[in-house]
Each structure stands twice: as structure tokens, then as C-alpha cells.
Amino acid sequence: MEETEKTYTAWGLDGGVHEVQGLKPMLTPEGQVELLKAKGVTFERCSEDQAIDALSRQGTFMHLVSCRRLFQKHAEGRDRGLYVKLDFADLLALNGLDARIRRAFLFAAQDVERFAKTAVITRISEDPAEDGYGIVADFMESQQGRYRGYIERDLSLRMSAEVEGDIYSGRIIAHYSEAMPVWAFLEVVTFGTLLAFYLFCSERWEDAAMREEHYILKGVKSVRNCCSHGSCILNGMDKSYESDYALSSLVYDWLNSNGIPNSKTRRAKLKNRRVQQLLETLVMFDRLGGAGLSATTEDALSSLKASLHEVCEEYGDQNGFVSYLRFLADLIDKTI
Template sequence: MEGTRKYTAWGVDAGVRELGGLKPMLTPEEQVSLLKGKGVAFERCGEEAAIAALSERGSFLHLTSYRKLFQRHCGGPKDGMFVRLDFEDLLYLDGLDAELRRAFLSASQDVERLAKTRVIARASEHPDEDGYGIVADFMESQDKRYRNATARNLEIRMGSSVDADEYTGSLIKRYCEAMPVWVFLEVVTFGTFLAFCLFCSERWGDLALREEHYVMKGVKAVRNCCSHGSCIINGLEAGRDSDYAMSTLVFEWLKEKGVKNSRTRRKKLRNRRVQQLLETLVMFDRLHAGSGPSETCRLMSSLSGHMRQASSRFGCQNGFVSYLDFLAALIDKAV
């Protein structure tokens, strides 16, 4: 029997071992049957189209992750089954989520680029900086393991092996013996840049840069999520409260933009995903302000409109709709 079958499985903590009671791997046809048993309809999206989507567009885990946002019947013969959920609704949210990732990836990349540019400009204008000593002092200030890991990463990327970096490897190699800040920030990771910002904030006594460093941690998380194609909308629900305390820069931005400290705002800002998306909008607005329209602004404006369309489509009976409305309002304030 399938329930008694044992699998050779790997786990993060336990490594490879034999385990029973695990979920079996299903074909797309079996996945459709499983969803039908849970009350998902295939009327607006037929079963053949759904099978094609599960075979070619996205995995079962990805496309169906949005189902938990929808209501289920409580009690009666349909207890636990979804209420008026069609597979087409899951595809719709998958498309909206992809648009959200495109817009916020563009914004997070803008933040990283503009923030690096500003730090380089700040260093060039500082009378005590020559562009080289600041990199040397930063590296010396880091934990030995972190410092060695950063150096090793750069060594591998400038090498001649298949692991070499085609795009920045030659730049690293050219400046490997004495790396100035304008090259260092061009080739290090976002995470290393954030550590560098914290170092500079202490070096220059810049409290605002220190706060921006903390806000940009959220931007980095959003950038990574969008780059890896992870779902975002499936976490826009109540019950995912975070005890993370956002920076005063974020609350100052909300006040400046006229977003009142209402019950709705407090409720939505307990969600960690909303927090990080907001942090991305705040930093984008801070760094991009006065630069005029951009491709990111266009993507964001389009996303805001489509979020409102989604709200009309799904109605207020589904809780995630209020999160879409809230995010759309924040986007409008930023762009």
C-alpha cells in the first residue's frame, strides 16, 4: 500500500535516511484529481488546460500555493472544501504575482544601484577619504571568517576556471591588488554593501545612513525573492504577524505621504512581506525622488492598477484582497 511505502529521503538536519508516510509524487493528471477532491473547480479553466499549465507553466507547489488565501466550507457535506475557487483563479494570481515580482525587482535593483552611487559620491567628497583606505579599513574591521569568505569569492570570480565571473571577473582582476571603493562596490554582493553602509555610517557619524542600512535589509530580501521567482501574494493574509520593528524612516515616510496611523495600517504592517515591500518603496522614493519617470515607475503604476482590478474580481470575502488594496495605495504614494 502507498501509505506504508518507505522512501530514501534527505533532510536538512538528518541527512539521508529511510522514511515512511511521505507524500507521493503525482503526475499533472493526478494533481488535477487531487484539487478536484478539495473543491477546486475546472470550469473557467478546463482540466486539459490545467494539466498543460501544471506541466509547462509552473509546478503544482507554485501554482496552487495561492489556494490557501481562499475560503473553505465549515461544516456540512463540503466541510474543508474551497468556496467558489476555480483553477483559473490560481492562474490569475500567479500572473499578478509575476507582475509584482517584475516591478519590485526593478525597484530593488534601482535602490541598490542608486545607494551605491550615493555612497561612492559621498566618499569622493569627504576630505579624509582617498577611496582606497575606506575599503582597507572596512575589510580589516570585519570578522575574519567573513573577510576571508569575501576575498575568496572575489578570487574565484576573477580566476580562469569555469566558475569565473564573465561579467565582472576582469574588473576584479585588474584591481585585485588595490581595490578602490568605486570598484569594490561594483563587484561585491548586496549583503556586503549593506555591511559597508553600516561601517560608513559609523565612520562618518551618519545616523540616517545607519537607518537606511536597516531598511535596505528588507530591500535585499525582496530582491532575492523576486530574483528567485518565489511567491509573494500567497503570504498576504492575516495570521502571519511579525514582531519586527521597522525603522523610524519608514514611519516618517508614511506620515509625509499622509498614510494615517489607522487600525488598517497597523494590521497590514504586522505582515512581514508587506513590511519588506514597503521598505523597498520607501528606499526607492528616497533615492529616486526628483529623477523623473522611469521604467520602474511605469511597472509600479501598472501593477497598482492590476491589483485594484484583482480586488474587484475577488471581492471582500477573501481577506487577501484588502492587502492588495493597501499595497496599491502605498505604490501610488511612492511613484
């Protein structure tokens, strides 16, 4: 792409609004196709017109072509730096697979959130030392003032008649605004507040396993947010997303009990933070009885597993991302 000396008025996290030169120019869909051609992407199984239509209506350039980084480039010769046998049809296919991953794991993450709330409420209802109200009061008093204020402002705004409010949960909040019981509180707070409440309960009941589940649920929350916002997952299935994050012992117990040995492959794949979080979602889905409670999620995961195997067969072992997909398919198989 040609360099430009045009001066842009831009905004950035570091400098706010400022003047800057040397930025990439914004491209039309036609220009985006030309850019891809210059990088070695072919348009044989997907025509240029079809690609332009996809880039105009189906998804943004950044989204549709995000998986290009998973494909090899020529290391030398006249084609050095160009993609090896990458057609735009491959990018559309992987974009479709990414959507199926998000759909299945959104179902799973939402189920985990709902099952976790239900498990906590049931445990409180069966504990003669709890009445359902005091535990909410104690939780709110235990939080730092800034976070407690955030929860209170969020709930107040959502029930307020002076603003648009929350037409889905606002009436529940208003009905219990003077004395909030746990069954209403957990129904209307965010996933983040559920996590804080989960940690509070684990300490209140001195439950080490529940405390570990709280940290696993943080990964589930990240997956839920990613899937809800339509962020890409598949484009991170490579070594560049390796992490030093230490998984919970409960996760390793799940792997061992499901016959996934501590092999070189397992160790390699579990260095990838995206794989870790998808695994954490499956572990909590399984721990909370998901496969026996949610036929919709089970069907979505089963369909995804079949799609993953199809892609693995199509692209073969010469593409590094295939091994990640195969590992993910094996994890799903142990869940359903």
C-alpha cells in the same frame, strides 16, 4: 489522497539520508488535478486539459496553486473543508499577478541597490578626508576574519583564469586586485557586502539616518532575492505571516509624510512581514530619488497598481487578501 506504506529513501535537514514511511506520493499533472478536485477546486473557467497543460509546462504544482490558501473553505456541512467557489482559473490569475508583483519589485530593488552604491561613492568622492582606497582597506580590516575571508575568496575565484570565473565582473576585479578603490569594490561585491559597507560608513561618519537605512536595506535585499528566485509573494498576504519585527522610524516618517495615517488598517497590514519588506523597498526607492531616476521601474509600479485595483474589484471584500492588495496599491501610489 490514499495512504501508502511505501518506504522512501529521503533526505532531511535533521536526519540526513534516512528511510521513512507515510510520505505523500509524487503526482503527475493529471493526478494533481484530481487532488485539487478532491479539495473542492473546480475546473469550469479553466478546463482540466488546460490545467494539466499549465501544470506540465507553465509552473510547478507548488507554485501555481500556492495562493489556494488565501481562499475560504466551508466550515461545516457535507462540503466541510472544501474550498468555496475556487476555480483553477483563479489560481492562474493570481499566479499572473504574483509574477507582475515580482517584476515590478525586482526593478525597484535593483534600482535601490544601484542608487545606494552611487550615493555612497558620491559622498566619499566629495569628502576631502577620503581618498577612495583607505575606506575599503579600513572596512576590510574591520570585518571578522571569517567574513573577510569570504569576500576575498569570492573575488579571487571570480577573477581566476583557472576556473570559468565571472565573465561580467572578473576583469574589473583582476584590474584592481592589488589596490581596490571603492568605486570598483562596490561594483563587484554582493548586496550583502554592500549592506555591511553601508553600516561601516554610517558608523565611520556617525550618521544615524544612514544606520537606519542600512536596516531598511536588509528588507530590500530579501525582496530582491525573492523576486530573482521566483518565490511566491502573494500567497503570504494573510494574518499567518504576522511578525513582531519593528520597522525603522524612517519608514513611519515616510508613511506619515505621505498621508497614510496611523489607522487600524495600517497597523494591521504592517504586522505582515512581506508587506513590511515591500514597503521598505518603496521607501528606499523614494528616499534615493527613484521615481525621478528610473522610468522603467516607475512604469512597472504604475502598471502593477492598476492590476492590483482590477483584482480588488474582481474578488471583493469577502476575500481577506484583497485588503492587503488594496493597501499595497496605496503604498505604490504614494511612491510614483
